[in-house]
Amino acid sequence: MPRVLRSPRERVARCPPSRCHRDQHHAGGAHVRQDELHDSRRTRGRDDGLHHPSAHVPTPRNALPAPGEGRGQLGRALRSSAQEGRVPPVMDALFLGMGSLLIVGAAYWSVGRGTPRPTGTWAMSALLTAFALAFFSYAPSVQNTVENAVPHVARLLSNVASVCAATAVLAVIFQLDLEPVEARGRIRRRLLLLAASVAAMTALFAAEEALDRPRLRALYLLVFVSHLGFAAMDFLLQAVRQSQSARRASVRVGLRIAAVGCLFALVYVAYKIVRLVSTAVGVGLVHHTECSSPVSGTCAFSVTAPALAVLLIGVGLTLPAIAYPISHTRRIRWETRSLAALEPLWHDMTAVMPHIVLDDSAFADASAFADASAFADASAFADDSDYLLHRRVVEISDGILALRPYRSRAVRESAERIYTADTDESAAAVEAALVRAALAAFNAELPPVELAPPSPRALAQTDLRGEAKWLVLVARAYNRQTGPVADDGEPRPVGA
Template sequence: MNVVFLGMALLLTGAAGYWVFGRGTPRPTGVWAMGGLLGAFALAFASYAPLVGDTVETLVPHVARLLSNSASLAAATAVLAVIFQLNLDPVEARRRIRVRLALLGTTVASMTILFAVEQLAHRSPHVYAVYLLLYVSYLGFAVVDFLAQALRQSTSTRRSSVRVGLRTAAAGCVFALIYLVYKLVRLIDLGLSLGLVDSHAECSSLVGTPCVFSVTSPVLAVLLMCVGLTLPAVIYPISQARRRRWEVRSFEALGGLWQDLSAAMPHIVLSSEDAEDMSTESDFLLQRRVIEISDGILTLRPYRPRAVQAMAEGTVDAGTVRGAAAVEAAVVKAALSNLEVGRLADDVAPPSAEAHSRRDLRAATEWYLLMAHAYASSGGRVADDGQANTVGA
């Protein structure tokens, strides 16, 4: 168990250090709260390790319990601080955090006094019952408060990583409540002297009784809350890297269609000054290319022959998105051929309904990618007279 608990403590300490000192400037909101949360969780895991408990108890007998309980309360308070900063405006979040910190300090100080009195009274069960009442009351209040905040935020957030993370943290609250029920049973047992729980039992297994309630449950609660609250920060850079890769690949895939359109209609190319300033912004460059392609297709509207559209619809399944893109690619090729010779279409083909349904950058890009693939695959431009012309800018 020492390896598990101390290993997690070291991992969380490193994560806390990165979060606080490795986030760069300016620091985003909640950096210190999240660093405090990870640090408190690291202390909680370390306090569960038998090696740490045995070491501190050589200095002060039975103090490992106070250290572990105080770390758990600090972790619960840190969790609340993070969720408040997610859910509330900054002023209200700071006010609530100050109240919780004051309550935490009062509770830990009272528990420390009661611990000292208990030791002086030869481990009086009645004094310990009061100590346990303070601990259970504060922790129960914090867990229920966090669970309500997490469930409320998870139903309103748009980011899937935040939603999954908050629900994972809420699952951790379930294990925390199991732990609190165990502590409540112990409290009743001490108050009524029922002898239901062996207070001198040693934990040798994480799945044995009562260790499954006193150690395993809080460990799982801490782990799930930690994973849940840090998941969005881990997923975000990964999703951003995937998004940038998709943007770069899409930008390159649209190159053939864009080159033919921009060569025939140079005026659709936007100012190059902006491109020089934002040459490293893949989202800007992709949006710019999509806009230029869209402008080029709009400019070709008088040259779009309906005859070519009807012929293309007869060769593909125009009811599918891919088929509609193939039809539109054929019409655009024919319109470019007509533009080159200055021939207006006798019967203008209407624009594709699929193109009008694409309202955001990703949807529009996906449509033009299908068009660009069909455009490149067909090999030549088809004009009104059905003759193929050479493709090229």
């Protein structure tokens, strides 16, 4: 004999789909529907794909829709994204950790920095804070905590944090890219748009919770994704345009990273729009699958894409501030070493031609800087190293110009026979030999019969940094060749 199904729930789960509707007239059918309603109430929540789904229980054909889900395809499509899949446990730790880091960054940006604060400080602090709140609201542990107080409010909190962060992103880029008056005007208009969007989302959320109307939830999502998409596209255009004209490499790279983050945000917006439109017209392009990893199924669009957008935009906008102390320290170290390398050449030149020392009341005593390595330990050196290096380069360049009548072609040809490689180091060694012989000839008042032309590599330098690098090569080659030339007033052989 066939086995008798004793449980109403078992009867619904085991019967073929074509016969399930007939079995619902069974006396236990009402209990099945009540169980289904209870399960669906537990799974209602925000629409950003971050809730844990409840265990799946087969739903009878004519069962009542769950609250917040609604009848028809649109109502079923607007069920919480938690039903799209389960968030991996590692994502909870990731969201909490990233939110904590962003809170620390916001505190440093607004409180820990010196004065005067750079442009966009408060907008950047608001951006990092909004991103931190968005990450916190993504964490399932935070969702469970806040929803114990207000059911389903985690969805509203995360969406409001997202649109606030999008507006703060625009405020940062406007302050960096536009004139202050124009930037304030645009920021004011974006803030008005933000206030209108948040008010509309809050009203629609409250109405949907009270009335269980899926169309209200659809309008809520439409307001949210429209604001997010508009802000992402606006920032993308600003970031691409400014990255092409920014002078600092860290700013260019940071803006391009942030632009990639905007692309992920647009992917998330496109996913939400496709989901709404396809289900409203009955196409059903988006199929709900379990989220077993950050890159599987709809999880890649509903969870991973917005998380990557937040991460990349945050990294891109903070990269210049993170890179500046590193680049500043490297610049100070290079200037210190360059000053130390230029010191012997500068000392020999000023001993023979004291008139090349610049007249500056702040640096009137040239002997005070005779030992750059000793002065490098002073705290004031870090602030003045750029000026000191600039001064040394100008003084040495003036000295080389003053030695032009004493640059011997014979000395140059002799040095070129020794240093034959076509490299900057060989050219610097030839120039150092010319300078050394010219200093000796200048001190002995013995101008050469035939003059040597200027070094082509010296003429090729067009900025201070390039000229400083060239003179550092010359000074190092000069230090390797012989001792000072002004001791006895006689020229010395090259390389002696």
